[in-house]
Amino acid sequence: MAKQTPLYDKHVVMDAKMVDFGGWDMPLRYGSQIDEHHQVRKDAGMFDVSHMSVVDFTGAQVGEFLRKLFANNVDRLTTQGKALYTCMLNEKGGVIDDLIVYYMDDNWFRVVFNAATHDKDLAWARQQAAAFAVEITEPTGLAMIAVQGPNARAKVCAVFDEPERSIVSGLAPFTAAQVGDWFVSRTGYTGEDGFEIILPGAQAGDLWRSLYGEGVQPIGLGARDTLRLEAGMNLYGTDMDEQTSPLVSGLGWTVAWEPASRNFIGREALEKARAEGVTQKFVGLILEDKGVLRSHQKVIVNGHNDGEITSGGFSPTLGKSIAFARVPKDATGTCKVEIRNKQVTAQIVKLPFVRNGKAVQ
Amino acid sequence: MSNVPTELKYTKSHEWVAIDGDTATVGITDHAQDLLGDMVFIELPEVGDSVEAGKECAVVESVKAASDVYSPLSGEVVEVNETLADSPETVNSDPYAGGWLYKVKMSNAAEVDAMLDAAAYSGVAAEDAH
Numbered sequence: 001m002a003k004q005t006p007l008y009d010k011h012v013v014m015d016a017k018m019v020d021f022g023g024w025d026m027p028l029r030y031g032s033q034i035d036e037h038h039q040v041r042k043d044a045g046m047f048d049v050s051h052m053s054v055v056d057f058t059g060a061q062v063g064e065f066l067r068k069l070f071a072n073n074v075d076r077l078t079t080q081g082k083a084l085y086t087c088m089l090n091e092k093g094g095v096i097d098d099l100i101v102y103y104m105d106d107n108w109f110r111v112v113f114n115a116a117t118h119d120k121d122l123a124w125a126r127q128q129a130a131a132f133a134v135e136i137t138e139p140t141g142l143a144m145i146a147v148q149g150p151n152a153r154a155k156v157c158a159v160f161d162e163p164e165r166s167i168v169s170g171l172a173p174f175t176a177a178q179v180g181d182w183f184v185s186r187t188g189y190t191g192e193d194g195f196e197i198i199l200p201g202a203q204a205g206d207l208w209r210s211l212y213g214e215g216v217q218p219i220g221l222g223a224r225d226t227l228r229l230e231a232g233m234n235l236y237g238t239d240m241d242e243q244t245s246p247l248v249s250g251l252g253w254t255v256a257w258e259p260a261s262r263n264f265i266g267r268e269a270l271e272k273a274r275a276e277g278v279t280q281k282f283v284g285l286i287l288e289d290k291g292v293l294r295s296h297q298k299v300i301v302n303g304h305n306d307g308e309i310t311s312g313g314f315s316p317t318l319g320k321s322i323a324f325a326r327v328p329k330d331a332t333g334t335c336k337v338e339i340r341n342k343q344v345t346a347q348i349v350k351l352p353f354v355r356n357g358k359a360v361q
Numbered sequence: 362m363s364n365v366p367t368e369l370k371y372t373k374s375h376e377w378v379a380i381d382g383d384t385a386t387v388g389i390t391d392h393a394q395d396l397l398g399d400m401v402f403i404e405l406p407e408v409g410d411s412v413e414a415g416k417e418c419a420v421v422e423s424v425k426a427a428s429d430v431y432s433p434l435s436g437e438v439v440e441v442n443e444t445l446a447d448s449p450e451t452v453n454s455d456p457y458a459g460g461w462l463y464k465v466k467m468s469n470a471a472e473v474d475a476m477l478d479a480a481a482y483s484g485v486a487a488e489d490a491h
Contacts, residue, residue, distance in 0.1 A: 017398075032453075033424045034399045222398065222425060290446065292402050292422040314401040314424050321402075340404075340420065 005050035006143040006201030010208050014218055021221060022116030024051040029220035036223040037316040040190055041357045044149035045219035046211050051115035054142055054198055055122070058108045059134040066109055069128055070101065071246060071264055073256035077103035081176040083187055086254055087246050088121065089266030093273060094242035095249065097121050098234065100187060102176050110176075110183070112144075112196075114236045128265065143204030147216055148194035148227075150357060153186075155214040156195050159207065168195070189224065191231025191354055229322060230315050232284065232352030238295055239282075239310040239324055247273055248326055249310075250282030250351065278329065284351045285309070285323040285337065289344040293323035293337060300336040300343065301328055307335065317354045324351070363392035363486060366457055370473060371482035376433045377457065380473060385434050388461040389421060389452065392486040397423040400449040405441040405463055412438060412465055414472050419462055421452065430462065434472050440464040 002025040011018060016027035027048065029036060039045045057066060066074040072086030082103050088096045097117045102110040113121045125136055147156050157169045164179045171177055173193075176185030183198040199207060212218070225235070232250075234240055240249035247255075247270060255270060256262070287293055292314055299307030312323030327335065327348065336343040352360060369377045375393035378385040394400070402422040412418040412432035419430035441463045445451060452460035467473070477485065 028425075029398060032399050034401075226424060290402060291404070292427065294427065314422075316424075 003051070005048055006141075006204045007048045007050060007145075007208055010205060011048065011218075016218070016220060019221070022051060022114075022118075024115060026051060027218070027220040029222045030218050033220065033222040033226070034316045036217065036219045037226050039217045040149045040192060040219055040223065040227055041317055041354075042150070044147060044152040044155045044194075044216045045223070046208065046216045047146040047148070047219050047221070047224055048143070048208075049146050049196070050143040050201070050204070052144055053113040053115065053118045053121065054139055054144070055111045055113060055125070056108065056137050056139060057111060057125075057134060058137070059132070060107060061133040062107055062109055065129060065132040065134045066101065067262055068264055069125065071255045071266060071270075073262060073264075074101060074103065074109065076256070077101070077109075079175075080104060081171075081178075081185070083174045083176060083185060087240075087251060088124070089246070089264070089270075090124075090242055091265060091269065092242075093245040093247075093266040093269030095236070095240040095244065095246060095251075096124055096242060098236050098240070098251070100185075102185065117236060141201045142198055143201040144196060144198045145204065145207060145211070146188055146194065146196045147211060148188045148190040148192045148219075150192060152192065152194035152216070155211065155216050156197075158214050159210040171195075189231075189233055190227035191233070191352060192227075192357065226313055226316060229311060229313055229324070230317055230352065230354035232324075234324070235311055244326075245270060245273060247278050248280045248282060250324070280307075280326050281329050281331070282310075282351075283325055283327055283331070284349040284353055285312070285325050285335070285346040286318070286349055286353070287321040287323075287337070287344060287346045288334070291339050291344050292321045293339075293346065297323075298338040299325045299327055299346075300338065301331040304328070307331070309337065315353060317357070318359055322353050363390065363395055364457070365390070365392070365479045365483050365486065367479040369457070370433070370476035370478065371485075372431065372433045372476060373485050374431045375486075376430060378433050378473070378476065383467050383470065384439065384464055385436075385467055385473070386461050386464050387430075387433060388456055389430060390482070390486070391456045392489070394453050394456045394460070396489075397421065397425060397428055399424045400452045403445040403449045403452065403462070405445065406438045408438055408441060410438045412436060414469075422449075432465070433476060434465055434467050434469070436465040436468040438463050439466045
């Protein structure tokens, strides 16, 4: 039996197509996935992301511990509520998960992990924490609602009364604040402005209803995938995993190499890979022919089957198929992609495809 | 509940056919298009291709995934719905008329007898939904 979020009944009432996602019964779409995608790009949409894992790291040595556990450096976080995107690596430099970590105070960091990786993330963190004065706890009974889109900020602010509204409207991108029982962050996974709100599950239905009253439409995980793909944002398990390092997953920018003395887990392997020369790069593809790019299709550059699509699909904003691919480092211009034994032409581009609702390619 | 016109014949794999003399028009059902979601690309057979009952003959790609279409009947493809190249979403909006996929000149009309009628297909679709 799949787990249900506090908003499950809302999805059923709204006639959502439900799917299993990492052991959770989640809404794929409520009607047309493409309409939902455009709704977020043009106005505002809300996603139930309560399946994601909220984990608190507390204790006297928490900063020291997270400097070791994460490839990005939590020392960059010096103000309350500031967020950092990072990978948690294994000793071989493979990605155990990607996550957002928030600085609450010197003895408390809050982390949001992916849903499907929950058990192994916790097991790994606990194993590594044994040598530190750190406690790892999971607040229970929470819900998480993401509101995204160019009008998300105005519509979220409308559901708050003063003085909470001032706090929420004043949040800078990639920062969070505790607003009563709620944890509100100006973050998201769509390339649009917006918020992610973590709150007690018992209050989630009321917030969902209030947002709906402001014209925020419910959006399923299907559109969440096409939105993040257009925005050039990686998906764990598809674009990176324990066998691939951040250096070949377009996440090199999240690795904090300085100071050289910070010995984070996976550093040695990444340094070795860098010294030997990274032979692949992570790029975007735009299909010039008809068809749809999908994960695991072969990418042929200069006649060699050296590349692979990690995730692909149809871009509603561009009206074409797009993908992320791992290709040889020197690949530029165009490539071929093999779809059902036919070769089609795709353009190699830098990510993202879409920024703030507009095509950048 | 999805629409299942009584005058058509169906397969368990969610294709429909409309028979006109020795020619059959083939499409996918309302139930199938609803399950798959927004269509973004349809790969059709070519006119002159031989298709065989139960074998893959086309691919419908929705935003979610690529799905094979299995030919309900054997024969020669005599016409394909070229309008789907520019408007694949017609399969969603009008699966039994504008969203037809191809027409086949049947080589074995007896295959039609093995297909499901609307009542039997409704049972398959209902079971599939649970």
